[in-house]
Amino acid sequence: MSSEMIAEYEVSHGKAKAFYERYERKDELQHQTHFCPGCGHGQTHKMLAKAIDELGIQNRTILVGPVGCGVFTYYYYDVGNISAAHGRATAVATGVKRSRPESIVIDYQGDGDLAAIGSAEILHAANRGEHITVIFVNNAIYSMTGGQLAPTTLLGQKTATSPEGRNAANEGYPLHVCELLATLEAPVYIERVGLGDNKQIMQAARAIKRAVENQVRGLGFSLIEVLSPCPTLFKMTPVEAQRWVRDVMEKTFPLGVFRDRTKEAQPRALPEAAPALDRIPQILGVANEDLPEGNPAVHDETAADLDLAVRVAGFGGQGVLLLGEVLAEAGLDAGLEVSWLPSYGPEMRSGTSNCHVRLATRVIDSPMVTNPDVLVAMNEPALRKFVKSVHAGGWILYNGEEFPADCEQPGVQVLACPFTEIADALGNARAGNMLMLGALLEMTGVLRDVNIDAALKRLVKNPRWTELNRRAIERGRELMRESRL
Amino acid sequence: MRKQLMKGNEAIVRSAILAGCRAFYGYPITPASEIAEAAALYMPRAGGVFLQAESEVAAINMIYGAAGAGVRSMTASSGPGISLMQEGISYMAGAELPCVIADITRGGPGLGNIAAEQGDYHQVVKGGGHGNYRTIVLAPHSVQEMADLTALAFELADRYRNPVFVLADGFIGQMMEPVEFSQTAVEPRTPDYAVTGTKETRGNLIGSLHLDIDEMEAHQGRMEAKYRHAEEHETRAEEWRTADAEIVLTGYGIMGRILKAVAAEARADGLKIGVLRPITLFPFPKLHFQRLAKSARVFVVVEMSNGQMLEDVRLALNGARPVEFLSRVGGNVPSHGEVLEFVRKLARQSLPALHLEEECVANV
Amino acid sequence: MAYVEKQDRGQLRVDVEECKGCGLCVEACPPKVIALGERLNHYGYRTAAYKGTGCTGCGICFMACPEPGAITVMRIVNRARSVEQCMVGASECASN
Ligand code: SF4
Numbered sequence A: 001m002s003s004e005m006i007a008e009y010e011v012s013h014g015k016a017k018a019f020y021e022r023y024e025r026k027d028e029l030q031h032q033t034h035f036c037p038g039c040g041h042g043q044t045h046k047m048l049a050k051a052i053d054e055l056g057i058q059n060r061t062i063l064v065g066p067v068g069c070g071v072f073t074y075y076y077y078d079v080g081n082i083s084a085a086h087g088r089a090t091a092v093a094t095g096v097k098r099s100r101p102e103s104i105v106i107d108y109q110g111d112g113d114l115a116a117i118g119s120a121e122i123l124h125a126a127n128r129g130e131h132i133t134v135i136f137v138n139n140a141i142y143s144m145t146g147g148q149l150a151p152t153t154l155l156g157q158k159t160a161t162s163p164e165g166r167n168a169a170n171e172g173y174p175l176h177v178c179e180l181l182a183t184l185e186a187p188v189y190i191e192r193v194g195l196g197d198n199k200q201i202m203q204a205a206r207a208i209k210r211a212v213e214n215q216v217r218g219l220g221f222s223l224i225e226v227l228s229p230c231p232t233l234f235k236m237t238p239v240e241a242q243r244w245v246r247d248v249m250e251k252t253f254p255l256g257v258f259r260d261r262t263k264e265a266q267p268r269a270l271p272e273a274a275p276a277l278d279r280i281p282q283i284l285g286v287a288n289e290d291l292p293e294g295n296p297a298v299h300d301e302t303a304a305d306l307d308l309a310v311r312v313a314g315f316g317g318q319g320v321l322l323l324g325e326v327l328a329e330a331g332l333d334a335g336l337e338v339s340w341l342p343s344y345g346p347e348m349r350s351g352t353s354n355c356h357v358r359l360a361t362r363v364i365d366s367p368m369v370t371n372p373d374v375l376v377a378m379n380e381p382a383l384r385k386f387v388k389s390v391h392a393g394g395w396i397l398y399n400g401e402e403f404p405a406d407c408e409q410p411g412v413q414v415l416a417c418p419f420t421e422i423a424d425a426l427g428n429a430r431a432g433n434m435l436m437l438g439a440l441l442e443m444t445g446v447l448r449d450v451n452i453d454a455a456l457k458r459l460v461k462n463p464r465w466t467e468l469n470r471r472a473i474e475r476g477r478e479l480m481r482e483s484r485l
Numbered sequence B: 001m002r003k004q005l006m007k008g009n010e011a012i013v014r015s016a017i018l019a020g021c022r023a024f025y026g027y028p029i030t031p032a033s034e035i036a037e038a039a040a041l042y043m044p045r046a047g048g049v050f051l052q053a054e055s056e057v058a059a060i061n062m063i064y065g066a067a068g069a070g071v072r073s074m075t076a077s078s079g080p081g082i083s084l085m086q087e088g089i090s091y092m093a094g095a096e097l098p099c100v101i102a103d104i105t106r107g108g109p110g111l112g113n114i115a116a117e118q119g120d121y122h123q124v125v126k127g128g129g130h131g132n133y134r135t136i137v138l139a140p141h142s143v144q145e146m147a148d149l150t151a152l153a154f155e156l157a158d159r160y161r162n163p164v165f166v167l168a169d170g171f172i173g174q175m176m177e178p179v180e181f182s183q184t185a186v187e188p189r190t191p192d193y194a195v196t197g198t199k200e201t202r203g204n205l206i207g208s209l210h211l212d213i214d215e216m217e218a219h220q221g222r223m224e225a226k227y228r229h230a231e232e233h234e235t236r237a238e239e240w241r242t243a244d245a246e247i248v249l250t251g252y253g254i255m256g257r258i259l260k261a262v263a264a265e266a267r268a269d270g271l272k273i274g275v276l277r278p279i280t281l282f283p284f285p286k287l288h289f290q291r292l293a294k295s296a297r298v299f300v301v302v303e304m305s306n307g308q309m310l311e312d313v314r315l316a317l318n319g320a321r322p323v324e325f326l327s328r329v330g331g332n333v334p335s336h337g338e339v340l341e342f343v344r345k346l347a348r349q350s351l352p353a354l355h356l357e358e359e360c361v362a363n364v
Numbered sequence C: 001m002a003y004v005e006k007q008d009r010g011q012l013r014v015d016v017e018e019c020k021g022c023g024l025c026v027e028a029c030p031p032k033v034i035a036l037g038e039r040l041n042h043y044g045y046r047t048a049a050y051k052g053t054g055c056t057g058c059g060i061c062f063m064a065c066p067e068p069g070a071i072t073v074m075r076i077v078n079r080a081r082s083v084e085q086c087m088v089g090a091s092e093c094a095s096n
């Protein structure tokens, strides 16, 4: 009869299925946790496991574990496990969830991990409204490392690194994570719960389940802060530690819901299906059929063994880089080897700008042009900076009426014209660079109009400029021809 | 395949997506920002993820998450940002997660400047983060190689389950050259160790914690074996007219290009000179150096750093041949002229002496 | 079947291998029907033990206990029926 009587009972509260039956990843004592007797991590673990069971998401769950006393989440949870570096769990969780939006990503962190070293990561994950659930165990102390000051250590609380008690003047005040994050727009649910007594414990279990459920519903970022006893480092019995959480800790960290937008929040839209694989080259703009064929072999006999090195220099806004790009692009169109190397960074911002261009029939060794065949100097400072680099037999195109006498170089030919002003008369001063390009093309004879047109079509999208640029280049050619007369 | 003119930084992203990369997490920094910008544009269109992280520290950990979830992923930065990523790179190596990191170097230490320098050699090639690990390092010297080596980087990262660097200087990142791309995109595949939130992957664990000291040693032994395997199978270098070279110039990245120009000119002078350009910096092409040491008389290392690669060259040669060194730093580049003069002087002064020395040895 | 009427609503099982003797369950139990045992288990803990009667099946001790499987709370399924009856009328049984 007695066996029948036992059979009339059924398990109402038993070990969650989300836990492994036996903790085989643990070295020894595989039938119990590594937590000290009375540790709040254990209770929190159970609440989370229960929520996973009740929501039926064990297969979908990916748990991102912290560094600290909670480091061994993967010993216990029979879910997908990822162990993160100290403080980085929210960043790791972000990387996981963004690529696996169907998974349920739960991030488990302690106070040192989340609120000190990981403070930037949690703040920004919350601010982005990452679709993750964060379980934040706050026991006001660094436990794993042996009881040092945490960002959440209470004022006056003695720790290994605050032997006289936390002093606001030295260590600042306890950090209120929930309050802080509740100032942000994106979070959907933020609640602080405690493990201080039965009532608090039951509420904690409800809150944790809710935070996970929010993610199942696709609602967005949820965080539950759990005020948690650490009997070992509080140097109390488990029961005393529990009471301390309720009677002392809660005074600094009031319990409650700090954010609840679960009603307004819209389930996130499912990500669009990825494009078909064969469309990728097209999407990237590298598909052969989308690329111009070019007009090769039209560079004629004059370019039988061409190797042209050009330095273009001037102020930002004068179209220095574009001049170089048109040259390089046209060279490519003509089937030449080309390289284009810009100056970059603050140098550009402060106003000066320059680029190196090489066009050659053979493979280009160095893209750097230290001794150009042609220097295109769009203003006087640029001229002065690079004038000495032009080698004998080379050319300088100078944007100015008068070429400074002290800049003359033996064996270097010069064309000095007020290109900008001439461009202005043509219709827009900004076409000065194209005038200089025209002069350069005429002087070197390297490229055909068809190459230049193709380059301009690719680089200058606004049709308003096309006509002006053409005229400017033609005028530049004329100026060069005139100078030769 | 048709060529188009493109910046090295932009080529990296296109090549990465073609190689199946579907996650990019980064943080802006000159001269690498174009990589993030291109990723921001193309990654979502290709069905991938782009996110500008709050820091390089966060970015590399997001990569850790994406790689843990089985997605080919990458980031890009420059020296100061790479320093911040070292923690995450160590964790990825420890957890045996693949990823590709592009380091478009600038001047350092500290804030340094944004001009091209090669001072990241040590922090990239020698590990940089804590613990016993290596990263595979590929050093492109052209925009085409930016594309090709990025694709290779993803293959190697997966093959070795290890972070792989594409180490390029600001020049290679910023310059435009004609480049052609593969016309077939690699299908993203999920490796079986990944944690993807499914029943099948539920038992998987991504992590690097091994409390048991013997287990830790065994783990490191397996990693070490991987690195030895890479040394045997993945070493790459370009040799340019080294067959009869008495002088071997060596440098990577942009220096490799300049050295070829110098060697071409010096050859015209009648000097027997060639270029050995390491393409993989780890594994370092030791055997190439050792083989050339049999015929060459002297090696010249030219870098835009203070003798960082020089150490590896010396280790590879192990005293077999003298090693000369020329460097410019701070954003200066050893110019064609400078190197040429250095080489000519060397040829005038040292080569005869070296010949003499050998004759002496022969006479003994 | 008069004996049925005297049965407690709940029953408690403690796994003495897993219990760490923290005493949180003792503190949590509203009718105070749990106590720490007199003897140490072989890990050195005085483990929790059900006093044998008076459990309401509320489950508070389970939630208060930090160990995943140290405590199992059982709730009575049906006071009036035997196991055999339950198995026959499973759906009806479950509705109780
Ligand atoms: S030290 Fe504190 S937090 Fe860590 S396991 Fe022990 S009780 Fe828990």
Ligand code: SF4
Residues within 6 Å of the ligand: C010, C011, C012, C028, C029, C030, C031, C032, C033, C034, C054, C055, C056, C057, C058, C059, C060, C061, C062, C073
């Ligand atoms: S279930 Fe409730 S009544 Fe029964 S032992 Fe546990 S706490 Fe006490």
Ligand code: SF4
Residues within 6 Å of the ligand: A038, C014, C018, C019, C020, C021, C022, C023, C024, C025, C026, C047, C048, C064, C065, C066, C067, C070, C071
């Ligand atoms: S709460 Fe759990 S571990 Fe603590 S004494 Fe009770 S059964 Fe044992």
